Structures are given as structure tokens and as C-alpha cells.
Amino acid sequence: MARAFNAKVHHREFKPEDLVLRKVLHVAPDSRGKFAYKYDKLFVIREVFSGGAIILTDMDGTENALLVNADTLRKYYP
Template sequence: MSSNALNDGWKKDLSPTILETTSNLSCHGSMLGENSHGMALQLGVVACQGATPFSLVYGMEAVLPVEVEIPSLRMVMDAKVTEAEWCQTRFDQLNMIKEKRLIAMCHGQLYKQRMKKAFAKKVRPRVFREGDVVLKKILTFKPDSRGKWTPNYECPYVVKRAFSGGALILTTIYGEEFTRLVNADVVKKYFA
């Protein structure tokens, strides 16, 4: 008998127990839906959103299978609520779901701005001026017979003109000008 067969037998024995307990509880077990048992849920609050993904989709917090077996304070409080009150509370939660999503979206945008600001603090801008000597990265997609000994940069070039967006016009040491602009990302200063 494989361990998978043992696992399947355990699931078959446990599923009716959970379903029976859920339906026996007076906390509206039938309204908990499929997600109240047998399904893995992401219950942690996402830092950038300030809410769980489950609550953003369904408008309420997820119920763990453990909470069905051993009622938590939240489940006990739900058990004391009448059917009409529970339905009204659920309806109010569903009406507020758009606001929750909007708040989560704002939290996400603020989180991105904080991350961008933190990253921008560490970035050192590379400034190239006319007359700087630079090496240009070799961007090749063909395999070279030299393997890892293949050079990564081409011979020194001189910056003829530097634009504000990071584009450069390069010339060789002999004065031959490149026909195309080169991005500042593919060059580095050459110190001889």
C-alpha cells in the first residue's frame, strides 16, 4: 500500500467529519462556502496591500479548517448572531468590498513609491562628458570559440556628444564617428 493511498483514505475519513461539524455549527456553516474546508488559502496580510487576497475577493476573512473543528472567538461570535443579522452583516461587507479594494490599491501605490525612493537613494548616476574615454560593451549573441575568455568590452572610444537622456555619440580614437547613438548603459569609463 503506497503512502498516497493512506493519505487518500485519511482524506475520505476526515472530509465527512469536517462537513458534518460545519453543518452542525450554528455559525452558518453552509454559507461559509467551499473555502471553509480542504483548500489552502493565503491568509497573511500582504504588506503592500494591507489586506489578505481572500478578503479582497470575497469580502470577508477566510475560515481555517481548524476553526471549524475548534471554534475560535470569531466563530463563537458568529454563532451568536441570528441568520438575518448575519446576512445583513455579510451584505454590508460585500457593499464595502470596492472601498477595500481601492484602499488596497492606494496602499500598493504608496508601497511602490517607497520602494522607488529607497532604490533611488542608492543609485549613483553615471555622467559622461565630451572628451571622456569609454569602453563599449560587446553585445553579441553568437557563441565565440574563446568561450569565457571572450572580451566583454571593445577598444576605447571618445565621447563626442552626451545627451541628457543617456544617449552618447562616440568616435574612435582616430576620429571615425559612429552612425548610431549608443546608450550610456552599455559603456563604462576607461581609466588608463
């Protein structure tokens, strides 16, 4: 059973300078329920650490203070 599950898992590799979308993890008080956005704005990967930790920067170059888990990111293909 585990082998069948693992066959469907797609490994995602992130590199610096990749464009990604960050998943919204909090529920805002003015959220629209199931019509709320699933992902935040566009970010650029600055640095990738082992274990899945990633430092993101905004498109204008300002750096975020927190590390982000790779599970909360999705690659963006322009």
C-alpha cells in the same frame, strides 16, 4: 525597499572628450563563452544627448554612425 536600492545606484555623467569602453552586446560565433571579452575597444565621446544617447568616435577620430545608450558604456581611467 526602493529607497535602499536607489541609495546604492551610482549616477554616471558623461562629458565630451571622456574615454569610455563600450559593452559587447552580441554573441560572436567564435566566442569563448564565459572567457569572452566584456567590453570593446576604447572610444571617445563626441556628443551627449538628453535621455542617455551618446555619439562615439574611435581613438583615431572616425565617427560611428549609430547612437549608443549610456547604459552600455563604462568610463576608462588611464
